[in-house]
Amino acid sequence: TQLLEQSPQFLSIQEGENLTVYCNSSSVFSSLQWYRQEPGEGPVLLVTVVTGGEVKKLKRLTFQFGDARKDSSLHITAAQPGDTGLYLCAGARNAGGTSYGKLTFGQGTILTVHP
Amino acid sequence: KAGVTQTPRYLIKTRGQQVTLSCSPISGHRSVSWYQQTPGQGLQFLFEYFSETQRNKGNFPGRFSGRQFSNSRSEMNVSTLELGDSALYLCASSYASGSGNEQFFGPGTRLTVL
Numbered sequence: 001t002q003l004l005e006q007s008p009q010f011l012s013i014q015e016g017e018n019l020t021v022y023c024n025s026s027s028v029f030s031s032l033q034w035y036r037q038e039p040g041e042g043p044v045l046l047v048t049v050v051t052g053g054e055v056k057k058l059k060r061l062t063f064q065f066g067d068a069r070k071d072s073s074l075h076i077t078a079a080q081p082g083d084t085g086l087y088l089c090a091g092a093r094n095a096g097g098t099s100y101g102k103l104t105f106g107q108g109t110i111l112t113v114h115p
Numbered sequence: 116k117a118g119v120t121q122t123p124r125y126l127i128k129t130r131g132q133q134v135t136l137s138c139s140p141i142s143g144h145r146s147v148s149w150y151q152q153t154p155g156q157g158l159q160f161l162f163e164y165f166s167e168t169q170r171n172k173g174n175f176p177g178r179f180s181g182r183q184f185s186n187s188r189s190e191m192n193v194s195t196l197e198l199g200d201s202a203l204y205l206c207a208s209s210y211a212s213g214s215g216n217e218q219f220f221g222p223g224t225r226l227t228v229l
Contacts, residue, residue, distance in 0.1 A: 033217065042119070042205050042220035043158075088158065092216075102148070102171050103207075103218060105158040 003027075004091055006106030013079055014114050021074045021109045023089035030093050032065055032072045033103065037086040046074075079113045086110050117142065119208050119221035127227045133194040136224045140187050140208030146170075147189040148218060149181060152203040161204075164189055165211075193226075201228045 005024045013019055023032070031050040035043035047056050049065035049072060056063045060083075062075040072089055090103040120139045128134050140147050149161040160173040164183035181191040187208075193200055203225050207218035 035220075040222075040225075042207075042222045045217055045219060048217050090158075102160045102163060102173070103150075103158075104160070105150075107157045 004089055004104055004106040006089055006109055008109060009107060010110050010112075012112045012114070015080055016078050017113075019076050019079055019111070021087055021089075021111075022071070023073065023091075023106050024071045025091060026070065027091075027093065028069050029091035029104075030069070031091070032069075033090045033092070034063055034072070034074055035088040035090065037088060037108075043086075043088055076111075079111075081113045081115050084111055084113050119206060119219055121204075121206050121221040121224050123224060124222065125225045125227075127229060128196050129229050130196055130198060132196050133192065134196060134226060135190055135192045136204055136206075136226075138189045138191075138206030138208075138221060140189070140206075141219055144208035144210050144219075145187050146209045146211060146216065147183055147187065148207045148209075149189070149191050150205045150207065151175070152205055152223070153201075158205070161191065196228045198228050201226060 007022050031048055033048045034046045036046055037043040047063045049063055052067045052069045054065045060077045064073045087109045089106040092103055122137045146165045148163040150158045152158045161175055162172045162181050163170050167183045178194045183189045203223045205220050205223045207220045209216040209218045
């Protein structure tokens with residue numbers, strides 16, 4: 001079983017603070033995706049990282065894929081109340097061609113940014 | 116381009132009944148995956164269809180089934196509903212099958228089993 005351990009589970013911060021969410025696994029993933037989900041809605045794709053060591057920036061969000069492609073992090077600079085939501089990492093892996101369409105999700109991080 | 120649509124958005128059923136959920140993927144997308152989301156288990160993969168064929172299946176009992184039509188629309192069916200089937204059922208579409216293909220999710224169907 002490919003598990004993705006996501007931490008922390010809960011994060012409550014003040015507007016303007018920085019934060020980092022971690023996603024770790026003992027398995028290698030061919031790609032890793034980060035999603036943000038709001039209550040009552042489906043997850044919205046933020047970014048996909050595919051190359052070990054890759055860093056992608058999306059405004060105040062920075063995503064990194066570990067060199068060994070087993071871990072990833074999401075860093076938010078100067079958090080705003082609009083960043084509040086559930087952040088999910090999801091890994092995809094080719095395993096003899098049996099992983100079609102299958103994403104393995106972390107448990108998620110519930111982020112609350114207070115004004 | 117319209118996103119992934121799911122119907123109905125909310126559903127209330129009683130134990131023992133069956134339910135069918137529908138998903139229309141983004142135009143041009145041929146792969147549709149289904150996930151179950153619960154507070155305790157998070158998001159868990161149910162199955163994936165590509166070109167009307169089931170390509171992969173998660174660890175769910177046979178009461179959970181699905182199909183895909185020639186226009187890529189997909190349905191999933193749950194028979195003999197149990198209380199534990201209460202969850203948000205999410206459908207995701209992607210252009211092609213296989214790992215690394217970005218998946219775009221619909222808003223989900225909230226199923227409550229009484």
